[in-house]
Amino acid sequence: MTNFDRRRFLQGGAVLAGGLAFGGGLLPAWARSAAPTLPTLSGEEIALTIDHAKVRIDGKPGHAVAINGTVPGPLIRLKEGQNVRIKVTNKLDEDTSIHWHGLILPFQMDGVPGVSFPGIKPGETFVYEFPVVQSGTYWYHSHSGLQEQEGHYGAIIIDPKGEEPAPYDREHMVVLSDYSFLHPHTVMRKLKAQAGYFNKQKQTVGGLVAGKDQTFKERVEWSAMRMDPTDVLDVTGSTYTYLINGHGPKDNWTALFQPGERVRFRFVNAGAMTIFNVRFPGLKMSVVQADGLHVQPVTVEEFQISPAETYDVILEPKEDRAYALVAEAADRSGMGVATFAPRAGMKAEAPPLRERPLLTMRDMGMDMTGMEGMDHDMAMRDPVNAPGVKLTPGVQMISPMAVDRVGDAPQGLDKVDHRVLRYTDLVALEPNPDVRAPSREMEIHLTGNMERFMWAFDGEAFSPIKKPIPFRLNERVRIHLVNDSMMAHPIHLHGHFFEVLNGHPGRYPRKHTVNVPPGGKISFDFTADAPGDWAFHCHLLFHMHAGMFNVVTVRPIDGGAQ
Template sequence: MNQPLDRRQWLRGATLGAGAAAFAAWMPAWAQPVSEGSASPGSAPALPVVTGEDIRLRIARQSVRVDGRSAHAIGINGTVPGPLIRLREGQPLRLHVENALDSWSSIHWHGLLLPSQYDGVPGVSFPGIAPHSSFLYEFPIRQAGTYWYHSHSGFQEQLGLHGPIVIDPAGTDPVGFDREHVIFLSDQSAISPDTLFRRMKRDPGGLNFQKQTLGGLLAGHDQSLAERLKWGGMRMDPTDVADATGAVYTYTVNGYGPLDNWTALFRPGERVRLRIVNGSSMTTFNVRIPGLAMMVVQADGQNVRPVETDEVQIGVAETYDVVVTPTEDRAYTLVGESVDRSGLARATLAPRAGMVAPIPPLRPRPLATMADMGMAMPDGGGGKDAMAGMADMAGGGMATGTDHGDHGGHRVSSGMAMGAMSMRDFGHAPDIRKSPGVATIAPMPRDRTGMPGQGLEHVGHRVLVYTDLVALERNPDLRAPSRSIDVHLTGNMERFMWSFDGEAMSDRMEPIPFTEGERVRVTLINDTMMAHPIHLHGHFFELVTGHGDHAPRKHSVLVAPGGRVRFDLTADAPGDWAFHCHLLYHMAAGMMRIVSVRSPQGVSA
C-alpha cells in the first residue's frame, strides 16, 4: 500500500469550497481548512443485512470513499463496515467465512456467549483462517441484544473488517419502539495502520496537535505557568488523552464521514431505538443529540432500567441502546465527538431526506488533572491543589523514577513517587516488576464509576455514568466471590509501551487461571493517565457499583485514568479466552492476557 499524506498535510493543501466552509466551525483550528465536498443531500442507504441460520461472509480487499476521499480497506461481502447480522435468540447458527486475502484472517463475535473454539482469536482459541480458505463457525445463539464482530488478526479491524450484530429476543422485547437504526461508529484513516503504529512507537504524542500554547496561557484557557512547570517536571502532558486523533482519522457513522451526512428517518412522535456501537480502533466517543433527550435501555446487549440522559461516553467495544422520541418536524444532529475534541462523527435524524440540522462546534479539549494521575485527595478531589497537598503529605516534593523497594517479591518503580513515601502508605501495594514499560503507578486510585468521563465534568447537562446503570432483571449468580484478584493497567506513555501488571503479552506468559464455576472479584487499577476499555471474551461480569442483585452486566468497561473498577465474574465458560485493552494499538503493544477457565480436575470441558 502506498503511504498517502497524513490528514494534516492533506487538509493544509485542500481547497476550501462553499460546501465545506459551513463545517469550519466544528473542525479544530489546526485542521482548517476542511476537506473538499459537501454533505450528501439525501438519506444514505441502510446497512445491508444478512440473516438466517446459514450465513456466508467473504473477507476481501476493496476501496472505500469517505467524505470524497478514497482509501484502501478490507470489507465483508463488499461493504465497510460489514453487513448487519440479524439473528434471533435461541436459533442455531452456521457462519461460513471465506478469507479471500493473501494473509491470515479471523472474525471474533464480540460479546457473544459461545464455545471457545469459535471465539475467533488466533493463537488463543483457534489458528486463524488461512489465506484463500474458509472456516465454519457453528454455535447456538444464547442471548439477545446489540453486539458486533471484528477481525482479531493484525490491524485488519482498523482497515474496516468489522460490523454490527442485532439479536432479537425469543419473547417480547421489554424495550418498546416504533423504529430502529444501527449507529456504527468508527475511525477511518487513509494511512496504513502499520504506519500509524510505527509513528506512535516513534513519537507517541506526535499526532496531538492540541498541546498547550503561549496563547492558551495568556488567555487563561490552559494550565497556569506554575502548573505547567510542575507537570513538565514530571514529564507529563495534560493534553495527551488520545494517541490517534483527528489529525489522521475521519470519524464515521456506518462508514460515512461527517460531510457524507448519513441520515436516519423518523416520523414525529415515534419512539426511535438507536443501537449505538463503538466499533472504532482507538476512539472514545461522546455521543449526544442536541435538542433530544436519550433514554438508555441497554448496555453491552443487556437490558437496563431506563435512565434518561443527554450525553453518553462510549468506550471502544461498548454498545448502548437508547430510545429517542422526536416530536418536532425538524432535523436533529447526532454527534459522536472524539474524547480529545479533535474531530467528530456526524449523522442526521430527520423526518425527510435532505434535511440538515446545525452541527455544534467542537468543545474545548480536556486537560488531564491530578485525579487522572491517580492522585485524588481523600475527599475525591484531584484539581490544581492536589499536587501541593500530596507533596505536603509526603513530606517532600514529587520525584520521578523512584524505586520503591520490594513489594511481594518484585521491585516497584514509579514515575509519580512521593519522595520516599511507599505506595503502601496509600493503601496501594502493587506487585509489579520493575520494568521500562511501567513509568507510573497511581498512588491513590479511586473508584470513578460515579463520575462523568474525561472532559464531561462541566458540560452543563446530564451525562451517563456507570452507577446510573441498573440491570432490568435480577443477576443470574448472586454468590459472594470466593477470592479476589487485582489487575494493574500499566504503561510508559513516552515509549508507547502498554501492559497488564507491568508485563506485555508474550508466548511465555502464563494465563490467568480460573476454576470453572468459581465466583471471583476482579479489580482493575489504572496506573496510567489514559482511559482503557477492557474487554473479557466469552463472559459477562457484574460491575460493583452498589446495585446489589441488579448490578449492571457488561463485557467491556472503560477504566478512567487513575481510576479503579471492580467487577464480579462467574467463570462459567471453559477454555482459553482473550482479556485485553480494546484500543487496538495498545493491545498490539502488549496490553493483553489470556484467561484460562478449567474444570476443578484441571481439564477443560
C-alpha cells in the same frame, strides 16, 4: 452452571419492534425503517468474504479490509434459540479471523488466533457454528493484526424469543468508527517513535499568556513529570475521519423518523482508538440497554461510549425538524456527524467542537491535597503502591492514590450543563443471576510507558510465554482493575459477562467491556462459567497490539471436580 442456567443468565436484548409479532400482517420496526440501512444477512447459513476494497471517505478514495465488499460489514440479524453456521472465506494475502464480540459460544468459535483457533489462512474458508443463546446488540471484528483499523468490523442484532421490555416504533443501527488514510502499521510506527505525534492540541505559550488552560506553576509540575495534560487520545482527528455507518461528516448519513414515534438507536463503537461522546442536541435519550443486556431506563442528554461497548437508546422527537447526531471524539479533535430527520434530504447543522479537556492530578492517580512537598517522580514510581507489578521499562508510573471512579462523570464531561450517563446510572432490569459472594479477589494493574508506547497488565507485556490468568470452572471472583496510566483503558473479557460494582447490589449492570478512567480503579464480579481459553485485553487496538493482552483460562474443560 448448567447450559440452561447460562442461557437464562444472558437473556435480554434486542427485539420484535414494540412487542409486535410477525403475524397479523405486521412487520417488525427494523423492517419499516426508511433510512439508508446496512446490508443485512440472516438465517442459519451465512457467508462472509474478507478481501481488500476501495472506499470513499467524504469523497476521498482510500483502502479498506472489507467484509462482503462493505465497511462496515453486513449487519447480521439472528434469533435467540437458533443455530447458525457462518462460512468465512479469506481472500487476503495474510491470515484473518472474526471474533463475535459479546456472544456466548464455545471457546473454539470465539475467533482469536493463537488462543481459540489457528486463524484463517489466505484462500481458506472457516466455518463458525454455534447456538444463539442470548439476544441484544453486539458486533464482530477481526482479531488478526491491525485489520480492525482498516474496516474489518460489523454489527449484530439478536432478536429475543419473548417480548421487548422497551417497545419502539422504528430502529436504526449506528456503527461508530475511525478511519485513517495512513496504513495502521504506519500509525503504529509513528506512535512508537513519538507517542504524542498525532496530538495537535498541545498547550502553547500564547495560551499561557492569555490565561487559558493550566497556570505556569501547573505547567512546571507536569513538565517535571514529563507528562502532557492534553494527551487524552493517542490517535486523533489530525489523521482520523470519524465515521457513522461508514460515512464521513460530509456524507450526511440520515436516520428518519416521524414526529411522535419512539425511535431506537443501537450504538456500537467499532473505533480502533476513539472514545466517543454521543448526543442529539435538543433531544433527550432513554438508555435501555448496555452491552446487549437490558437496564432500567435512564434519561440522559449525552453518553460516552468506549471502543467495544454498545448502548441502546430510545428517542421521542416531537417536532417536525432535523436534529444532528454528534459523535465527538473524547479529546474533541473531531466528530462524526449524521442527521436525524423526518424526511430525506434534510441536514442538521452540527454544533462546533467543544474546548478540549485537560487531564488533572486525579487522572494521574494523585490527589495532591496533603501531598505538598512530595517528589512527584518518586510518588509515581513507588513500587510499594503496586505489589505484583513488574517494574519493567514499560512501567512509566504507578498511581499512588488510585480511587474508585465508577461514579465519576466520563472523562471530559464533568463540567457540561446537562445530564450525562455514568456507570452508576446503570441498573440491571433483571436481577443478577449469580449473587454468591466472591471466593477470592484479584488486583490487575493497567500499566504503560507513554513515551515508548508500551502497554501491559502488571508491567508485563503479552508474549507466548506469559502465564495466563487461571480460574476454576464456576468459581466466583472479584476483580479490581487499577489504572496506573494517564490514559483510559476499555477492558474486554471474552466469553463472559461480569457485574460492574456500582452501588446497586443484586442488579449490578452486566457488561463485557468496562472503561477504566486514568488514575482510577473499577471493580467487577464474575462467574467463570465458560470452560476454555479466553482473551482478556484493552480494546484500544494499538494498546492491545503493544502488549495489554493476556489469556484467561477456565478449567476443567471436560468436567471433573471444581
